[in-house]
Amino acid sequence: MFKAPFSSEGRIRRTEFWITYLIYTILVLIIEAFVDKDMPIVYIAYFPLLWFKLAQGAKRCHDRDNSGWYQIIPFYGLWMLFGDSDFGENGYGLNPKGIGNGDEIEDIGINE
Secondary structure (H helix, E strand, O other): OOOOOOOOOOOOOHHHHHHHHHHHHHHHHHHHHHOOOOOHHHHHHHHHHHHHHHHHHHHHHHHOOOOHHHHHOOOHHHHHHHOOOOOOOEOOEOOOOOOOOOOHHHHOOOOO
């Protein structure tokens, strides 16, 4: 979990996306609560958080076999939070759950 969190390459599961969303929300709330809003330098703290959230969102879009740009569609974030993964390998990589990646035949003992 959280392999290369600032990279948009690959796929992640719903669990990792939920955790990402919670971390982002909690950190933004902490910044909003404890930091003086009159200091413009504080807004620099938002850039790594936003990058983290967008990179993880792009990976979740990839898990559903969509471009990372889909996350800017209104309410698509809900689909990413609750929608299931694309079965097996897609153009963005192997299924992070390991389902449908071609290993199942070996796992159950079926040989050619």
